[in-house]
Amino acid sequence: MLEVKDLWVEVGGKLLLKGVNLTIGEGEVHILFGPNGSGKTTLLMTIMGAPQCRVVKGEIVFDGKVINDLPIWDRARLGIGMAFQSPPAVKGIKLKDLVEILADGKDGFDNELYSFLKLEDHISREVNKGFSGGERKRSELLQLFAQDPKFVMFDEPESGVDLESISLVGDAINRLLERGHCVKRHPKGYKKSGLIVSHTGYLLDYVKVDKAHVLIDGKLVCDKNPWDVLTTIREQGYKGCEVCKETC
Amino acid sequence: MQGDVLADERTKSLGFDLEGKDKAGSFAMTDDQILLSLVRESGLEVMPIGEALERLPEVREKYFWKLISPDEDEITKRVNEAPLRGLFARVKRGRRVILPLQACYILRSEAFSQIVHNVIIAEEGAEVHLVTGCFTSTHVSSGSHFAVTEIFLEKNAFLSYSMFHSWAPQVEVFPKSAALIEEGAIYVSNYVSLREVKQIKAFPRMIVKNNAAARSYSIIYAPKNSFIDIGSHLVLEGENSRGESISRTVSTGGKVIARANLEGKGANCRGHVECHGVLLENGGVISAIPELTAFRDDVELSHEAAVGRLSEEELLYLEARGLSEDEAKSLIVRGFMKVDIPGLPQELKKEMDKIIDMTIGGKEL
Ligand SMILES: Nc1ncnc2c1ncn2[C@@H]1O[C@H](COP(=O)(O)OP(=O)(O)O)[C@@H](O)[C@H]1O
Ligand SMILES: [Mg+2]
Numbered sequence: 001m002l003e004v005k006d007l008w009v010e011v012g013g014k015l016l017l018k019g020v021n022l023t024i025g026e027g028e029v030h031i032l033f034g035p036n037g038s039g040k041t042t043l044l045m046t047i048m049g050a051p052q053c054r055v056v057k058g059e060i061v062f063d064g065k066v067i068n069d070l071p072i073w074d075r076a077r078l079g080i081g082m083a084f085q086s087p088p089a090v091k092g093i094k095l096k097d098l099v100e101i102l103a104d105g106k107d108g109f110d111n112e113l114y115s116f117l118k119l120e121d122h123i124s125r126e127v128n129k130g131f132s133g134g135e136r137k138r139s140e141l142l143q144l145f146a147q148d149p150k151f152v153m154f155d156e157p158e159s160g161v162d163l164e165s166i167s168l169v170g171d172a173i174n175r176l177l178e179r180g181h182c183v184k185r186h187p188k189g190y191k192k193s194g195l196i197v198s199h200t201g202y203l204l205d206y207v208k209v210d211k212a213h214v215l216i217d218g219k220l221v222c223d224k225n226p227w228d229v230l231t232t233i234r235e236q237g238y239k240g241c242e243v244c245k246e247t248c
Numbered sequence: 249m250q251g252d253v254l255a256d257e258r259t260k261s262l263g264f265d266l267e268g269k270d271k272a273g274s275f276a277m278t279d280d281q282i283l284l285s286l287v288r289e290s291g292l293e294v295m296p297i298g299e300a301l302e303r304l305p306e307v308r309e310k311y312f313w314k315l316i317s318p319d320e321d322e323i324t325k326r327v328n329e330a331p332l333r334g335l336f337a338r339v340k341r342g343r344r345v346i347l348p349l350q351a352c353y354i355l356r357s358e359a360f361s362q363i364v365h366n367v368i369i370a371e372e373g374a375e376v377h378l379v380t381g382c383f384t385s386t387h388v389s390s391g392s393h394f395a396v397t398e399i400f401l402e403k404n405a406f407l408s409y410s411m412f413h414s415w416a417p418q419v420e421v422f423p424k425s426a427a428l429i430e431e432g433a434i435y436v437s438n439y440v441s442l443r444e445v446k447q448i449k450a451f452p453r454m455i456v457k458n459n460a461a462a463r464s465y466s467i468i469y470a471p472k473n474s475f476i477d478i479g480s481h482l483v484l485e486g487e488n489s490r491g492e493s494i495s496r497t498v499s500t501g502g503k504v505i506a507r508a509n510l511e512g513k514g515a516n517c518r519g520h521v522e523c524h525g526v527l528l529e530n531g532g533v534i535s536a537i538p539e540l541t542a543f544r545d546d547v548e549l550s551h552e553a554a555v556g557r558l559s560e561e562e563l564l565y566l567e568a569r570g571l572s573e574d575e576a577k578s579l580i581v582r583g584f585m586k587v588d589i590p591g592l593p594q595e596l597k598k599e600m601d602k603i604i605d606m607t608i609g610g611k612e613l
Contacts (some may be wrong), residue, residue, distance in 0.1 A: 048568050076570035084568075088561045101579070102569055126583075147569055246356025 001026045001151055002047070007058035008047050009039075015056070016042045020240035023150070027191030029177060029207065031198055031226050032093045034215030035238050039195045041085055043215065044153045048082045049075045062151070081149030083140035085156045085197070090127040095119070095139060098127050102146035108187070109146050117172060133160025141172045150188075152176060154196045158203055160187050170206020179208060199229040214241045272347040272376075273394070275335045277364065278356040278385075282333065291343030292376070293336070297365055300336035307336065311367045315426040315455075317397040323422045327396045330363035334395075337368050337378065341402075344375040355384040355391040355419065364518055366397040370405035370433070377593060378407070383414040384422070390418030390446075397425035399458075401433035408592055410438040412603060415445040417473060425452040428461040431486065436591055437462070440600065441476060442469040442607040444502070448476045451507065458486035458514070466495040467585050467600075469607060470502025472531065479507025484517035484547075491519035496585050498608075499525070499532030509539040512547030521551035526558055526584060528577065582608050 002024045009017035016039040024030050034040045046053040047060055049072040060067050067075055091099070103109035115136040117167050128136050137157055144152060154173065158166050173179075177192045196203060199215055203209075204226055212226035214233075222229055232240040268274035273287040273294040281371040287294045300307045335351050354363055370376050382393060393415075401407050404515040407427075415421060429435045437452060455463040464480035482491035493508035523536035526609035558580055566576035585604050589597060 050564055050568075071573070072564065072567040073570050073572045073576075076568055082568050084565065088559070088565050090562050090565065090580065090583070092586060093579060098566075098569075101571075143569060 001028075001063060002195075003059075003061040004047065005059045005061065007043075007046065007060065008056040009042060010054045011042055011052055013196065016218055019047065019058070020215075020218070020220050022213065024125055024195060024221055025054065026193060029179065029208045030211045030213060031196045031201070031204070031209045032213050032215060033198060033201070033233060033241075034230060038215045039218055040215050041155055044082060044155050044195070044197065046048075047153065048072055048080060072121050076147070076149070079150035081144050081147050081152045083137070083144060083152070083154045083157055085159070087128050087136050089129040089131070091129065093127050094124055094140070095127050095134050096123040099123070099142060099146045102143060106146075106148050108148060113142060114146050118168070121161050134162060134165050137161055137169060138172070141169070141176065144176055149192075150190055151193045151195075154194065156197050156199055159199060163202075166202050167206055170203050173203070195231040201233070204230060216242060267392065268350060271349060271350045272345045273337070273349045275337070275350070276352040277362070279360045279362055280331065280333055280442040285335075287348065289345050290554045291340040291374075292345050292349065293338045293340075294349065295336050297334040297336045297367060298332045300338045300367070301332070307367065311398060311400060311537055313398075314401075315428055316424065319529065320506060321424075323394055323424050324396055326394050327363055327365050330394075332365060332468075334364040334366040335368070336366070337376070339370050339374040339376040339405075341371040342373045343371075346375070346377070347380045348377045348593070348596055351378065351380040353380065353382045353393060353395070355388050355393065355416075357391075358388050359390050360388075361392045361394070363394045364396070366395065367400075368397065368407070368409070369400045370402065370407040372402040373404045374402070377410070377596060379412070379596065380412045381412045381414070384416040384419060389416045391416075392420045393422070395423040395425075397423065399425060399427035399435070401427065401429045401435050403430050404432040405430070406434045406437040406591065408438070408596075410592075410596065410600070411440065412600075413439075413441040413445070413448065415441075415448075418445040421445060421449070423448075423450045423452075426451075427452070427454045427462065429454060429456045429462055431458045431460055433446060433457075433460045434591065435460075435462045436589060437464045438467070438589060438600070439465070440467045440594075440603065441478075442467075442603065444471040444474050446473070446475065448478060449477045450478050451481055451517045453481045453483065454491070455483045456486055456489040456491055456514075456517075456551050459488045460486055461490035461492075463492040463589075464494065464508075465587055465589055466497070466506065467587065467604070468495070468497040468504055468506070469585070470497065470499045470504045470532065472501030474502035476502065477505040477507070479505070479509070481509045482519060483511045483513065484519055485517040486514050486517070487498070487512045489517040491517070492522075493520075494522045494587060495524065495536075496524040496587055497523075497534055498528060498581055498585065499534050500528045501531045503533045505537060507537045507539070508551070510541070510549050512540075512542045512544065512549050514545050515544060518547075519549045521549075521553070523551070523555075524551040524584070525555035526581065527556060527582070528558070578608055
């Protein structure tokens with residue numbers, strides 16, 4: 001579904017990604033670890049098409065098509081979606097109105113999602129305005145349900161969310177990606193894929209993840225079982241990954 | 249003659265239905281002719297100002313030229329010298345009229361100079377929502393409109409005055425209004441101008457007495473070649489008086505000056521100014537000029553002003569959801585202009601939002 005080939009990216013004159021390779025197949029969900037400031041958000045924003053992330057070299061291929069030159073909205077319309085790490089407040093637009101715009105013309109959006117995501121009281125408020133950290137994350141998920149992309153990137157969906165609510169975020173991701181015990185097919189015939197950026201790995205308790213990657217020094221190291229990677233990081237820190245990288 | 253005005257698209261687009269079936273009353277003028285003056289609710293009086301002066305002696309004694317002086321400036325002088333035309337409306341003590349009272353001022357002849365003098369009164373405890381639409385017939389491109397409007401809110405009254413302006417490129421507009429807001433009364437003034445216009449200058453004055461409140465909202469969309477100088481002057485005279493002046497201006501090439509002048513004179517009075525302006529295209533200019541003056545040590549006045557481009561971050565966010573750049577801009581701009589106005593009847597608020605949607609247009613999302 002997604003193929004990133006030897007991607008070099010510069011932001012504000014600083015080279016942040018230095019040859020990232022990543023392949024996520026249909027129906028797969030990957031998790032991306034990496035220290036603060038290693039460029040995880042930059043990678044997601046580049047895939048999404050944010051203009052400040054300048055691709056110096058390399059290709060982003062989605063569903064067999066090179067999308068390097070497509071504007072953000074065209075990528076979104078192809079089926080790429082993203083839950084922002086720090087979503088902005090959008091003044092003057094009510095959450096419900098935005099959700100209705102996004103869900104327009106698609107079936108499958110169920111009003112029950114408002115209560116599922118505990119956002120009944122927020123839908124008549126301006127998008128994200130005055131929302132707490134956890135509320136913003138749930139607002140992201142709600143919008144993605146309405147948008148219904150086939151490949152969804154989640155940028156630290158559990159950060160700022162209290163421990164009790166992490167299971168809700170996990171459930172929501174599973175439902176969004178149509179992953180229960182087995183991966184379901186979307187009515188349109190495809191299985192959805194995902195890329196989750198995580199700091200903590202807590203979500204691994206809730207979401208079945210196929211592969212883990214670690215972003216260090218602008219490159220992805222590792223391509224392994226998520227639990228093994230998390231254990232290494234927990235026991236040895238990201239140093240462990242660097243060592244592992246050399247021995248791999 | 250009435251027929252062609254009624255059929256005019258622009259009249260309709262502003263939500264003015266001259267028949268006024270769902271209105272408390274209707275008043276309409278084309279050029280210097282009074283076309284219509286009728287009332288549907290008891291406790292409400294609507295008549296041409298000339299008739300009011302003849303029939304009701306208190307009008308001259310208490311209201312006419314009492315808030316604004318005829319020799320205040322060029323505008324008032326012109327109005328004072330011109331034949332007397334305009335609206336007199338009064339809501340009786342304790343009457344709460346929720347359906348809007350509509351007034352239309354239409355420029356029908358090319359290069360005509362329309363001059364009006366209005367007097368509006370809400371007696372003690374009364375409520376009224378006056379909606380005025382000022383526009384040109386579709387074939388008219390130039391002309392001018394001068395207006396003096398004196399507004400009186402007696403004790404505990406509520407009066408909202410919403411002005412929708414839809415002029416033509418060569419029209420110049422000088423509405424001058426003043427409101428006296430007596431103890432415990434609430435005055436809401438909305439000014440909406442969304443089309444190209446050569447010049448609008450309006451700086452309504454509001455005098456706020458004890459425990460009374462004035463709120464002024466200006467919603468301006470200024471296309472190329474428009475010059476709009478607008479704002480409000482709030483004199484917070486009374487103890488615990490409240491004032492708020494909010495403007496949302498968008499320029500796609502026009503020049504806008506958004507002013508606000510708050511004077512804090514009464515004990516414990518409070519006031520706030522918000523001037524937000526967005527430039528969508530180069531060539532436009534927006535100046536926000538908030539002015540605050542405190543005359544006592546227990547006064548609290550504040551302001552918040554921001555002018556410039558749309559937030560890149562918000563645009564990117566919406567684009568990542570699949571909205572094109574234009575769609576995202578139009579959505580943000582429409583949201584920006586749809587200010588929440590407390591106290592305004594739902595129907596009126598919907599009408600305002602609809603007008604904004606229709607003018608800012610963009611693709612239906
Ligand atoms: N506009 C910018 N200009 C320069 N440096 C930036 C800019 N945005 C982010 N950075 C830097 O790029 C690095 C990677 O950021 P980011 O992708 O947000 O990392 P992560 O998500 O892994 O924490 C950080 O050191 C950050 O400070
Ligand atoms: Mg990040």
